[in-house]
Amino acid sequence: ARKYRIAVIPGDGIGKETTPEGLRVLDAAARRFGFELELTHYDWSCDTYAKTGKMMPDDGMERLKESDSIFLGAVGWPGVPDHVSLWGLLIPIRRGFDQYVNLRPCKLMPGARTPLANRGPEDIDFYVVRENTEGEYSSVGGRMFEGTEREFVSQQSILTRTGTDRVLRYAFELAMTRSRKKVTSATKSNGITFTMPYWDERFAAMAKHYPEVTTDQFHIDILCAHFVQHPDWFDVVVGSNLFGDILSDLGPAVAGSIGIAPSANINPEKAHPSMFEPVHGSAPDIAGKWICNPIGQIWSGAMMLEHLGEKAAADAIVTAIEKHLAEGGPRTRDMGGNAGTVDVGKALAEVV
Amino acid sequence: ARKYRIAVIPGDGIGKETTPEGLRVLDAAARRFGFELELTHYDWSCDTYAKTGKMMPDDGMERLKESDSIFLGAVGWPGVPDHVSLWGLLIPIRRGFDQYVNLRPCKLMPGARTPLANRGPEDIDFYVVRENTEGEYSSVGGRMFEGTEREFVSQQSILTRTGTDRVLRYAFELAMTRSRKKVTSATKSNGITFTMPYWDERFAAMAKHYPEVTTDQFHIDILCAHFVQHPDWFDVVVGSNLFGDILSDLGPAVAGSIGIAPSANINPEKAHPSMFEPVHGSAPDIAGKWICNPIGQIWSGAMMLEHLGEKAAADAIVTAIEKHLAEGGPRTRDMGGNAGTVDVGKALAEVV
Numbered sequence: 001a002r003k004y005r006i007a008v009i010p011g012d013g014i015g016k017e018t019t020p021e022g023l024r025v026l027d028a029a030a031r032r033f034g035f036e037l038e039l040t041h042y043d044w045s046c047d048t049y050a051k052t053g054k055m056m057p058d059d060g061m062e063r064l065k066e067s068d069s070i071f072l073g074a075v076g077w078p079g080v081p082d083h084v085s086l087w088g089l090l091i092p093i094r095r096g097f098d099q100y101v102n103l104r105p106c107k108l109m110p111g112a113r114t115p116l117a118n119r120g121p122e123d124i125d126f127y128v129v130r131e132n133t134e135g136e137y138s139s140v141g142g143r144m145f146e147g148t149e150r151e152f153v154s155q156q157s158i159l160t161r162t163g164t165d166r167v168l169r170y171a172f173e174l175a176m177t178r179s180r181k182k183v184t185s186a187t188k189s190n191g192i193t194f195t196m197p198y199w200d201e202r203f204a205a206m207a208k209h210y211p212e213v214t215t216d217q218f219h220i221d222i223l224c225a226h227f228v229q230h231p232d233w234f235d236v237v238v239g240s241n242l243f244g245d246i247l248s249d250l251g252p253a254v255a256g257s258i259g260i261a262p263s264a265n266i267n268p269e270k271a272h273p274s275m276f277e278p279v280h281g282s283a284p285d286i287a288g289k290w291i292c293n294p295i296g297q298i299w300s301g302a303m304m305l306e307h308l309g310e311k312a313a314a315d316a317i318v319t320a321i322e323k324h325l326a327e328g329g330p331r332t333r334d335m336g337g338n339a340g341t342v343d344v345g346k347a348l349a350e351v352v
Numbered sequence: 353a354r355k356y357r358i359a360v361i362p363g364d365g366i367g368k369e370t371t372p373e374g375l376r377v378l379d380a381a382a383r384r385f386g387f388e389l390e391l392t393h394y395d396w397s398c399d400t401y402a403k404t405g406k407m408m409p410d411d412g413m414e415r416l417k418e419s420d421s422i423f424l425g426a427v428g429w430p431g432v433p434d435h436v437s438l439w440g441l442l443i444p445i446r447r448g449f450d451q452y453v454n455l456r457p458c459k460l461m462p463g464a465r466t467p468l469a470n471r472g473p474e475d476i477d478f479y480v481v482r483e484n485t486e487g488e489y490s491s492v493g494g495r496m497f498e499g500t501e502r503e504f505v506s507q508q509s510i511l512t513r514t515g516t517d518r519v520l521r522y523a524f525e526l527a528m529t530r531s532r533k534k535v536t537s538a539t540k541s542n543g544i545t546f547t548m549p550y551w552d553e554r555f556a557a558m559a560k561h562y563p564e565v566t567t568d569q570f571h572i573d574i575l576c577a578h579f580v581q582h583p584d585w586f587d588v589v590v591g592s593n594l595f596g597d598i599l600s601d602l603g604p605a606v607a608g609s610i611g612i613a614p615s616a617n618i619n620p621e622k623a624h625p626s627m628f629e630p631v632h633g634s635a636p637d638i639a640g641k642w643i644c645n646p647i648g649q650i651w652s653g654a655m656m657l658e659h660l661g662e663k664a665a666a667d668a669i670v671t672a673i674e675k676h677l678a679e680g681g682p683r684t685r686d687m688g689g690n691a692g693t694v695d696v697g698k699a700l701a702e703v704v
């Protein structure tokens with residue numbers, strides 16, 4: 001049987017409640033579609049940090065390297081600053097394994113409540129492809145004249161040809177698998193005049209290799225406005241690390257799916273493991289009550305299976321979620337029901 | 353009588369159609385409230401560029417310096433690249449006159465069509481305060497290893513203490529004039545780890561001076577989501593040049609007012625003239641037909657009067673716009689009517 005090694009990191013807060021449900025549904029899919037998942041659990045989290053002073057052990061990356069994929073819950077907890085929790089676990093994995101694509105579906109699911117008026121599932125169904133290793137999130141910067149009136153901080157934004165081309169190529173390849181075959185580029189070359197014109201240049205060069213793909217581009221300010229006004233315009237949207245970050249929260253918000261949206265951190269060449277995590281965080285306000293919605297985690301599992309090559313199983317999970325939502329299966333509080341986290345996981349595992 | 357010197361730059365496209373209507377309403381307000389406007393017209397635009405190779409003459413800034421305020425239409429025309437048109441007229445004025453605050457109201461006007469479901473005028477009424485001179489729009493950057501596989505571009509984002517503190521102070525002062533007295537800061541200190549933590553630090557320091565003001569802060573990704581999901585949370589939102597740019601398009605989009613929203617580029621100390629312009633652009637697709645909506649320009653005129661100290665006249669114009677929209681005055685096509693630009697201007701001039 002086909003076999004995949006999965007590193008499971010529940011992480012913090014509700015991550016500990018959603019990952020078991022994600023695994024429950026993955027297990028059901030594995031049985032039905034005839035493959036095996038070999039799981040290794042890691043309890044790395046802010047708890048680990050409290051005990052050891054580290055979010056993950058020194059050989060953490062070595063250990064993760066043995067896996068085909070990483071299945072992550074959520075990272076972060078009050079009292080532990082982001083530069084410790086995120087930069088001690090999430091960001092090193094993204095960068096260390098060169099997961100240079102961050103992919104998020106923005107899809108209006110049946111029965112989900114979009115904040116937009118008069119929009120149905122046929123209007124919102126696109127992907128945001130985000131560059132995940134460079135750009136505005138750079139490690140070059142500093143502070144000068146500290147503590148004086150002349151004080152200033154500076155941070156470089158860096159776009160490399162390698163880093164830019166490979167994420168653009170991914171976006172075009174993704175568009176080629178879809179019926180509309182359209183790629184929209186997020187830019188700001190009218191204001192940010194060194195990096196963004198270069199992005200535009202590489203985008204235009206890449207587009208030449210994909211004559212079947214329709215392209216357009218918008219400055220990030222008006223693009224955000226268009227997400228709200230015309231979500232139906234989009235098929236695949238590609239952006240730099242920061243622009244992609246913004247659009248991949250705004251997209252699910254517009255679709256009313258921010259609480260259930262998945263995300264994938266992908267190394268497309270499979271030279272390193274990829275990582276799959278829900279968009280939501282550790283939700284300290286409801287953690288420990290087992291009332292959180294596990295659908296984001298379950299949907300992330302579907303993205304993981306698709307990446308591993310189990311497309312039929314992935315589709316089955318997404319279809320199960322859609323049916324579940326359309327037909328009024330048990331719902332957690334955030335979706336207007338009063339089911340528990342486990343109820344939803346079990347219901348989905350049964351129909352997958 | 354109180355007298356103000358106004359430099360009028362209609363600029364390109366529909367700017368030539370909206371500015372006369374803006375002036376018509378300003379003129380009516382001046383009569384009613386007993387002040388005088390001394391106008392000087394400048395035809396600087398992409399046409400000028402075609403004739404002279406320059407967007408404005410060499411002594412352009414010298415001439416504008418003589419005015420109390422600048423009333424701008426729109427800048428930009430197909431065939432003239434942004435780095436020529438915007439960077440030859442709009443940006444030099446913003447920077448040269450140290451218009452360090454870019455202010456935009458995000459207000460759901462009666463009768464305007466918001467894309468959001470179930471939102472009324474009481475839900476959306478806030479300001480975006482954008483830093484307008486530094487940050488991500490910097491002039492420090494470049495390209496290396498050009499034309500090779502190692503090619504990269506770099507651009508610095510710069511936050512100075514002076515530049516950061518003064519725009520934060522403006523936001524807090526603005527909040528003090530409003531009933532909710534709340535300031536929200538846009539950050540991304542979890543990802544952009546040199547500049548944004550500094551922004552947070554200065555925000556916290558400034559907040560100490562305004563104990564009556566409630567504050568909160570969100571990372572820009574989730575903040576954009578909140579604009580769509582909870583526009584009622586906001587009163588005054590302050591952000592860096594880029595974040596402010598994004599939020600001040602997204603805010604009016606959410607309010608359904610992007611076609612009629614005004615914006616102000618302000619030097620609060622009045623050491624230099626400030627500039628007032630609608631958010632919309634030159635709209636080449638409808639320019640020359642006199643069907644464009646002049647409300648953004650007229651509302652920009654109201655912001656100009658407020659800055660000049662004519663608060664009663666400014667309020668009268670905003671109230672006139674609100675009434676006009678609520679009571680179904682003549683509307684241009686974008687608002688579902690078939691009135692011309694001049695019809696709307698005349699109707700508003702009559703009731704101001």
Ligand SMILES: CC(C)[C@H](C(=O)O)[C@@H](O)C(=O)O
Nearest residue numbers: 190191219221438442443597
């Ligand atoms: C035209 C462009 C440079 C400008 C900006 O980003 O400042 C515009 O988007 C604006 O908001 O006035």
Ligand SMILES: CC(C)[C@H](C(=O)O)[C@@H](O)C(=O)O
Nearest residue numbers: 086090091245542543571573
């Ligand atoms: C937590 C933060 C650093 C992260 C990011 O901006 O990359 C998050 O917003 C995300 O999108 O995964």
